[in-house]
Amino acid sequence: MEFNDFSTHDSHKKPSMSVLRDLIPYMRTVKGILVATMIYLLIATLTSTIVPLLLKTAIDDYIVPKDFQGLLMIGLYSLLLVLGTYVFQYLGTYYSFVAAQKIVLDLRRDIFHKLLTLSNRYLGKTPLGVIITRTTNDTEKLSELMSSGAVQLINDAILLIVTLFFLFSTNVTLSLYSLCLTPLVIWSVVFFSKLLRKSYDLARNKLTQLNINLQENLSGISIIKIFNRQAKNRTYFDSISEAYGNSTYTALKQHTYFNQTINICSFLSRITVVVAGSYMVIKGTSTIGTLTAFLFWVNYFYQPLRDMGERFNILQDAASSMGKIGNILHCDEVIPDKALPSPKAPVFEGKIEFKDVVFRYSEEKKILKHVSFTIEPSQRIALVGPTGAGKSTIMNILLRLFDIESGSVLIDGIDIQSIPLQELRSNMSIVLQDVFIFKGTVMENITLGQDIPEEKIIEASRYLNAHPFISALSKGYHTQLSSEGSNLSHGQKQLISFIRALVHNPRILLLDEATSSVDTYTEKLIQEGINKLMQGRTSIAIAHRLSTITSCDQIFVIDQGKIIEKGNHDELLAKKGFYYDLYTTQFQDSL
Numbered sequence: 001m002e003f004n005d006f007s008t009h010d011s012h013k014k015p016s017m018s019v020l021r022d023l024i025p026y027m028r029t030v031k032g033i034l035v036a037t038m039i040y041l042l043i044a045t046l047t048s049t050i051v052p053l054l055l056k057t058a059i060d061d062y063i064v065p066k067d068f069q070g071l072l073m074i075g076l077y078s079l080l081l082v083l084g085t086y087v088f089q090y091l092g093t094y095y096s097f098v099a100a101q102k103i104v105l106d107l108r109r110d111i112f113h114k115l116l117t118l119s120n121r122y123l124g125k126t127p128l129g130v131i132i133t134r135t136t137n138d139t140e141k142l143s144e145l146m147s148s149g150a151v152q153l154i155n156d157a158i159l160l161i162v163t164l165f166f167l168f169s170t171n172v173t174l175s176l177y178s179l180c181l182t183p184l185v186i187w188s189v190v191f192f193s194k195l196l197r198k199s200y201d202l203a204r205n206k207l208t209q210l211n212i213n214l215q216e217n218l219s220g221i222s223i224i225k226i227f228n229r230q231a232k233n234r235t236y237f238d239s240i241s242e243a244y245g246n247s248t249y250t251a252l253k254q255h256t257y258f259n260q261t262i263n264i265c266s267f268l269s270r271i272t273v274v275v276a277g278s279y280m281v282i283k284g285t286s287t288i289g290t291l292t293a294f295l296f297w298v299n300y301f302y303q304p305l306r307d308m309g310e311r312f313n314i315l316q317d318a319a320s321s322m323g324k325i326g327n328i329l330h331c332d333e334v335i336p337d338k339a340l341p342s343p344k345a346p347v348f349e350g351k352i353e354f355k356d357v358v359f360r361y362s363e364e365k366k367i368l369k370h371v372s373f374t375i376e377p378s379q380r381i382a383l384v385g386p387t388g389a390g391k392s393t394i395m396n397i398l399l400r401l402f403d404i405e406s407g408s409v410l411i412d413g414i415d416i417q418s419i420p421l422q423e424l425r426s427n428m429s430i431v432l433q434d435v436f437i438f439k440g441t442v443m444e445n446i447t448l449g450q451d452i453p454e455e456k457i458i459e460a461s462r463y464l465n466a467h468p469f470i471s472a473l474s475k476g477y478h479t480q481l482s483s484e485g486s487n488l489s490h491g492q493k494q495l496i497s498f499i500r501a502l503v504h505n506p507r508i509l510l511l512d513e514a515t516s517s518v519d520t521y522t523e524k525l526i527q528e529g530i531n532k533l534m535q536g537r538t539s540i541a542i543a544h545r546l547s548t549i550t551s552c553d554q555i556f557v558i559d560q561g562k563i564i565e566k567g568n569h570d571e572l573l574a575k576k577g578f579y580y581d582l583y584t585t586q587f588q589d590s591l
């Protein structure tokens with residue numbers, strides 16, 4: 001597994017302008033809340049830094065001269081200020097969380113909406129774990145930025161400036177003493193920020209790997225069990241999990257070292273204030289009130305510095321997360337689409353033409369090499385050919401899951417690239433080899449959320465002979481199917497997908513016939529079902545059953561991305577070519 005495009009290698013970059021540009025629209029929607037948060041926190045900062053000033057006045061002007069009345073007044077003011085600080089701090093914090101949640105909600109929605117438009121080419125090369133990490137973890141990083149990063153960083157800066165102002169305006173000499181450790185503090189902020197950045201990066205990278213591994217293991221759980229890979233996979237998972245744990249541990253350890261460094265500096269500074277301040281009080285160049293206020297202010301001075309390392313981390317984290325989210329949001333690997341001109345998509349005649357189509361999934365290899373054919377409305381076509389020939393690819397192209405490199409694909413004489421996707425796809429149904437069952441009832445799995453009356457579904461299901469088995473389920477059509485339909489047999493899933501296709505009544509039916517064999521009874525149901533499904537519509541079947549092949553009007557034989565033979569069963573047999581060989585090796589037994 002390569003992580004090149006998905007790792008955090010780009011996170012060492014400085015937060016670039018493009019990241020900010022991506023974030024601004026989201027912040028704009030919560031502009032009012034952000035401004036309110038800033039104001040609340042600013043008020044809280046101011047009120048909290050004024051309290052030591054009141055304390056100084058209380059000691060110097062009232063306690064020392066023993067003025068009890070004045071002391072009571074100052075006490076009352078202090079109480080109000082402290083209360084004010086808590087109320088505004090609460091409001092500021094509360095609204096920063098509100099803003100954060102709103103931004104994350106919007107981002108997650110946009111990522112998901114974008115994912116739905118991205119071409120299968122992109123989704124095919126991006127591990128699911130990466131996408132899940134982007135939609136959950138990375139969006140959380142931006143929430144953190146809003147709740148305890150950006151707004152607080154500005155607030156910290158204000159606290160620092162206000163505190164410095166109070167310190168120097170009260171006593172310059174004592175201020176210089178109390179700040180003598182500042183160079184060491186700044187050095188440790190810079191040093192630990194860099195260190196922590198690396199450690200958090202590593203931890204996040206490991207988390208992405210963990211998510212990828214977890215997702216792959218869960219999707220392939222049956223294979224893992226069947227091939228007795230449990231022990232190997234367990235060891236590998238444990239190693240990633242341990243690496244993630246270790247990197248988190250390292251980061252936390254460094255964080256503690258950093259905190260302790262700042263704490264020690266703060267403690268030493270306060271001792272300096274006590275020693276130097278007491279000396280100055282004795283000398284008469286300062287007062288006990290000033291000394292007391294300084295002890296508070298020094299603490300206020302260190303608090304934002306202690307937080308600063310973390311805030312920068314959150315900032316850079318968020319920038320790197322936003323960068324990666326931006327890669328998804330700006331990804332241009334989308335299938336270009338036109339808007340549906342009217343609410344109801346028009347119904348196709350069903351003529352399909354491929355003209356000199358060249359297609360490749362990736363740079364390396366041409367998968368379709370100048371393929372041309374015409375299928376008249378309501379004609380039935382069978383595609384046959386060896387594995388990897390390009391049969392499913394033809395269907396992917398018709399559905400515009402992928403766009404072609406050159407040539408053209410026309411439906412009713414119109415290039416499919418100029419047909420709105422919704423119109424194109426609402427006229428087609430595909431029945432795949434692997435039937436995908438969503439978590440939901442049988443009914444929901446058939447309608448796929450469209451408004452289709454129940455009678456119509458039962459009628460279709462009777463027509464395809466699936467009614468007996470569905471009614472026999474515990475709650476009939478309302479039986480809950482587990483996701484991926486593990487409580488249904490393969491044949492049953494096939495029949496459900498036939499009903500699904502039939503009730504959507506497509507003009508064009510694409511059928512990728514399953515190769516797996518089912519019991520003879522179900523096989524008969526499926527064969528009949530296929531015949532009934534194909535009736536009256538343009539159908540292309542990737543056929544493995546002889547019965548499907550012979551019931552088709554034309555057979556296209558595909559090999560290595562080219563159509564090498566065309567004709568009906570008898571014509572192709574008479575030709576004694578590729579189809580003849582295929583027929584004699586594959587289907588003799590079933591005759």
Ligand code: ATP
Nearest residue numbers: 124361362367385386387388389390391392393394
């Ligand atoms: P089968 O009978 O086994 O289903 P097929 O004829 O349907 O085979 P295709 O699925 O069309 O074969 O694949 C044709 C070629 O394209 C194969 O070589 C395959 O490796 C490649 N291919 C298929 N899907 C992708 C994809 N999503 N990305 C890259 N290459 C692909």
Ligand code: MG
Nearest residue numbers: 391392393512
């Ligand atoms: Mg295939």
